[in-house]
Amino acid sequence: MTRSGRGLPIAAYLALLVALALTSAFVAVLAIVIWLPPRPPDVVPANVVAAHFKAGYEHMRETGELSRHGAVSWSVRGQAPRENEGSAHTRVTQVQLAEALALRPEQVRFAADHVERADTFVFRVRDVTDAARDGARVRRDRERLRREVERVVRERHRQHIGEAHTEDSPPEPADAEALEAEVRAEVDRALRAHRFEFDLPDLPEPPDVPDTPATGAVPTAPAPPAPPRRGVTIVAPAPDAPAVPIFARAPPGVALVSGFQVGAQLPDGRWLVMSQGRNWAELSWIGRAALIIGATLFVLSLLALWFARRLTRPIRNFSDAVQAVGVNPQSAPVREEGPRELRGAARAVNTMQARLRALIADRTKTLAAVAHDMRTPLMRLRLTAENTPAEQREKLAKEIEEVEALVASFIAFARDDPAEEARVRLDLAALLQSLADDHGAHGRNVSYEGEERVVITGQSLGLKRLFSNLVDNALKYGASARIKLRREENTVVIDVEDEGPGVPPEQRESVFEPFVRLNEEGTRGAGLGLAAARSIARAHGGDIAILDAEKGALLRVTLPG
């Protein structure tokens, strides 16, 4: 009514949720594929593994301690490590390693979980150490070149001067500067040309000068000053190598292995074993993938939570509204919102509520009419009685009061709607005390004993009616009533005792039924008081029972405290 439209069925909501979940799973996978680089392999060329092992083996032999290289784990075992079924490639590496270690092939093991063909591409990034090493080598070679060129130029110079004027001892300072400039020029030229060639006349070997550049291994400048020392060629170092490509072909003939385990027998007969450690690159890759999946799941669960709340809020509202209707039929109609099924239910409840309201209105009207039609003649009678002699008048008045009491109890029972009155916090002790006082003021013997203040939640008029029904009942059969109130753990217990004939056990249930009276002759009342009292007690979440008493009847009311 408040919102147009029929709403989606719950199944549609659920399907939407499932579709959402599947979509986000798809998005997560897609994100991994798009945003993550290929999973890094942990393959290593077998010869590199072998070289590494060799270094570790030698370290062990020299120091007696295990190598502490982090990427692989080292151990010493009594038993030989596993042998690989292996490919020819690892077999070759094994034999080579044995040779390098000066061991027999059977003293070496080379096993790998996975062996790639040697001609696959290796995924490799040129790293900082590579670059640094290259740079250091180039600088060293240049320095060596410069020293060599300088030496040769000086030699040549000295010869030239010696020919000119042999008596001269030190060269002129101007000559020294010229010499320096000439050395620089020659070095530049050599670097540009990658080659430095010159001739020297026959010279005696300079025995006193230690020939440092000649003794060092100079791979790029193989310029040991040869004994003839005639045409000398110095090859200048190549300029900086171009950037190493990211994908490079593995060296041919070398297997790429992963999950390797290399072992070799130590001189004492034990085995030194090197195993591949964790592939940290792969771990971080897995971590990043997990992050993407986790983030997607997080977003999805937030979405699902929001969705669930959105779906259940109308259901909660509905349940609250229905509860309100149950307590008070005059409450506002239930809002028709949410899934289609719920809107249908809300509409049904609203229809029911409207019917209920109409019914209540009808009943109220009927009861008012009945009350009016019955009490108007009684009032007429009562007024007529005023004109009769006093003795007759009292008798008539008494009869009229009795009929009125009957009418009152019928109407009270028929309109009895415990839900109509609001619940308040009230002092039950004060209620019972004032009930006793009211009866006492009319000269009836009703007493109250118990606590002074017992606060419970209930309907003020309803509880008053409950207890005055019980007291009236006690007075009817027993001429006196004692009310006792005590508080127990979660309940309050009210006993109403009388000194009448009591209630036989077989009738203790039936007296609570409407229109049932204990003994038919001589009693007045419609037999509705106890029935009404019980229905009020039950509406409060309590009950009434008749218990054994020493004399008379004991009615026990329990109410939630």
Added chain:
Amino acid sequence: MALMAETPQPPRVLIVDDDGDIRDGLVQVFERAGFVASAAADVPAMERALAVTGADLIVLDLMMPGEDGLSACKRLSGKGRPPIIMLSALGDDADRIVGLEIGADDYLAKPCNPRELVARARAVLRRARDAETAPPGESIRFAGFRLDIPRRELVDPDDVVIPLSAGEFRLLRAFVERPQRVLSREQLLDYAFDNDADVFDRAVDVQVSRLRKKLERPGAPEIIRTVRGEGYLFAVKPVL
């Protein structure tokens, strides 16, 4: 009504009921009791009678053809109207509360004892004459408490309903309508026990002590004070 207090003229009562026999019977009862009684069969007739002769008290039937007593009472209340006693075939506590909340000064269920009706009429007239504050259908606040007059209930500062006996209610109402005045036992008997002939001074003391117990709060000042040799004093100023 101020006029009434000066001259010993009998009070004028207007009886409004759609049933002729009841109308006549009630007129007889009131005249016998010394009132000047007139009758009206419905609400328009009642308004005509009020406009022509006026009345000191209206006895109003609740259920009448045409406009019923409740709506007439609601319409009349507010302006300086005479006090109203509702006489109704609906005798439930809930009906009584509705009637009093609408603004009736008293409410009696049919069939009632005619002499009780006359006694109530006298009490209503007396209250209208004496009380400083006679707000029918409302509640009076004092010292954190609230006296709900239609429901005859006391609501304490913690919002807990403290039911009162009929005697306690009448006594408390007499006090809150005459605050900060010393009231003798005789006055209290007069105000609070009008329809019970055989009560004595002792009964006042008993009721007062019961009422005190219900009003007692630790740390709070005494609300009903004893004035030795004279009577009692309601010591706080009520707020409407």
